[in-house]
Amino acid sequence: MSGRGALARVSGQARPFLRARLPDVARLSVWSLLEFAQTFIGGYAVARALDGGFLAGTPTTGLLWLSLAALAVLPAALAARGVFRALADLVEPLRDGLVRRAVTHGIAGALTAPATATTTRSVSRVTHQSEIARDGWAGLVLSLRSFVFTAVGALAGLAVLSPRLLLVAVPPVLVGCGLFLATLAPMAVRQRTYLDTDEAFAAHTGRTASAVRDIAATGGAPTVLDGADRLSREQSRAARSLARWAAVRIIALGICGALPPLLLLLTAPWLLRHGLTTGGLVGAFAYLTQSLAPAVHALLTVLGTAGGRLVVVLDRFTAPGRLPPPPNRHPAYGRPLPTGGAATAELRAVTFGYGPAARTVVDRLDLTLRPGERLAVVGPSGSGKSTLAALLAGVLTPDRGEVRWLGRPLAAPDGPEPGAVRTLLPQRGYVFTGTVRDNLRYLRPEAADRDLVEAADRLGATRLVDRLGGLDATLDPARLSEGERQLLALVRAGLSPAPLLILDEATSQLDPAAEIRAEEALARRPGTLVVIAHRLGSAQRADRVLVLDGGTAVCGPPHDMPRRSALYRDLTGHWAPAPPAADVVPLTGGASTRDRAG
Missing domain, CATH: 3.40.50.300 (P-loop containing nucleotide triphosphate hydrolases)
Incomplete structure (x- = not known):
């Protein structure tokens, strides 16, 4: 599967998740405005402390500006509590939903195809992969939030000091980010390959651990070792391929982080001739090195490590066709199972x-x-x-x-x-945290949206589905009445081909x-x-x-x-x-x- 395809699938299911949590995003943004203010005041206060204070012969004025820059740090530090509280409201529901989905698919797979069910994969998703998704999502939200408000604050400060500073800072940042983004799709493919080899190795280990006595009794140890060695080599090759693309990202990070300050030094004479003050030059250097470069570096690093893994892992939870249909089921509603004339x-x-x-x-x-x-x-x-x-x-x-x-x-x-x-x-109708779509097709994973809409209409649940926000809306079971739970469960049962x-x-x-x-x-x-x-x-x-x-x-x-x-x-x-x-x-x-x- 291509990296773009995985990104499209994940984005399609991420949008309703985020729409349902817009109040949490807004609360996170409000707290982050303090970080914007701190960034803007920091560089601007340094420039004013030099131009209007120390270089003008009034050190008291310079100290007052520097004190203002120091005081601006306090509200931003106090906002950390609010930021992390809003972050928890965005992160924990994601992990809970992934664990619930992995358990559901694992149990359903074991019930519908016990001979081929790979329980170690479900365990890997419930434990290792859900934690990757949780940590990756938390890191991405934090870094993206910091980048947006810090970068906007730094660019606003540069524009106030001299609009020409944007000609120095913006192009290398755009080039570096573009090169970095170009690596996302191939990195996602290689990350998926690495996770596939990790799951295969885990499955081999699980089978080996459960059959140690049989292996010893039949002399099968060499075969088992050969299989483990082959899987280990495949995992090593996937890791090396991933590392090569990581080197390209290091170049992109250098362009974004190290090139703007270097260009600032090279163009300093031209900037000073066109009205930039000495204090403005130092303030611009502070914006680039203390604010913009760390924010870009943090975002791209998270995108390159946790972001790539996050897309691949989420795709493993959301990709269609992961759960094999139960035997004897007909995918189309309205076609009964063949019974050969026997009683049900x-x-x-x-x-x-x-x-x-x-x-x-x-x-x-x-x-x-x-x-x-x-x-x-x-x-x-x-x-x-x-x-x-x-x-x-x-x-x-x-x-x-x-x-x-x-x-x-x-x-x-x-x-x-x-x-x-x-x-x-x-x-008691069983409803879980997830989209309305996931709840309705719980007993028939391959059901199309048209089937869900028709079933809801037959059972008299159309108004309820519309009121909840449609098929993409995320359900909170605690906010549903017992009657609403029963109605959704009845629609789900109506779709079952049993x-x-x-x-x-x-x-x-x-x-x-x-x-x-x-x-x-x-x-x-x-x-x-x-x-x-x-x-x-x-x-x-x-x-x-x-x-x-x-x-x-x-x-x-x-x-x-x-x-x-x-x-x-x-x-x-x-x-x-x-x-x-x-x-x-x-x-x-x-x-x-x-x-x-x-």
Whole structure:
């Protein structure tokens, strides 16, 4: 990948990050104005101390000007606390977001492709590379801030002393900066190569450490050593190539920092003939050597070291295609996974309790969920609704019986990957610090912006997304209500291509109209929808209703449930005669599951 491509990708994701933190940038700028004032007063006071004081025979005036220059240092020093406080507000959210993204991608990669997941890379990104990004970003912000306000103060001072001084100072600075900027793209490419070799060496080391006994037993040490030697040589070559470009940057730094004072000395006679005073010459020399040169040197040094690494590291977190799509997923929304006619999910004589001596929550339950079906699960608190959801999702393992997905046992070695088959949405909507886009495509990383917008419209979240600032806006979970979290999580679930979607009271914080719209939209997606209902309206809209009551279950179509289940009649306020025992049918055949009050 080219350095320009990496820079473009990083810039595209940096803009919304910075827009969300404009108040922090403004606060940092306000504190930095004191540095501008110190720089301007410093050189100007030296010039005035010589021309109007010591050279004019009035040393008291000269001392007063020098005292003013010394006093100007105090406010700038006091501003350091405010600068670093504003800096923390810019730096720490970046590191937190990178760590969260690395962990998310690492876990998702391990779940979706466990055979090829390289966990050492995720560890390197969470630890080493996120710290590189944090330190690089902090150094870049500090240096850029210092350069802008110091350079502007120095150039303003030179212009006040004599506009001709700008002809001496500005051209070499521009030439040096131009040469330096020309090295950014090739340096970024070589920095990426160096990081690639670093990750490869870390992965080789991790594999070696976990297989020491096998290596010793099979006599594979020479092969392992050869691999380590090859990776070490590649890393050395990358480091040497990086160093050669660093030499070009040293030349650029010399042009920016050392050439302006030298030109000032060479052109001093011409400047003095055109009105520059002796004090102005000394003041200009102070601007160039004490202010402008250190600021340019600091900025270019940070850009050359931390800046290049920062772009490459951030690109590794933001570049598309880093996370492999889960197996069996279709990238396009609206195309279901092939199931070969098998049920989406099945429970076969499943029994579960929380411990050997605990009450049985699910007792010999048979349940079959077909593609395109909507099942509502109702019952009082503690009846086992969330337990059933966890069993269907594979989060809990039954004590007895079997859970099957797409016709294959969940516990089988070649069973389907959970992330490719089911999506479980709990009551508390999970939203993380990051862009709205990242949150919505969490379950489908390859989703295009058009897909996100359409999903938000289907689920009734368009106004919320617009109010948050669009897809590029950065979310702060603490500022969202529970209902807003649930709505964003529902949009995310609507984008998931998994054929089994389970809502465990995931609409409890929405108003009834929003809940109906969300459920209807999710029911139209390909696959099976299971709704753990907190409002009985969900049961009325379902294809089938499962009533749970302390280990007892009854299942049937909504219109027939008041006749089949006394508990359902109580919950809905209906009255119907209790059905005869023979009229209560098994859920799928096999063990019969009866209404306790029937």
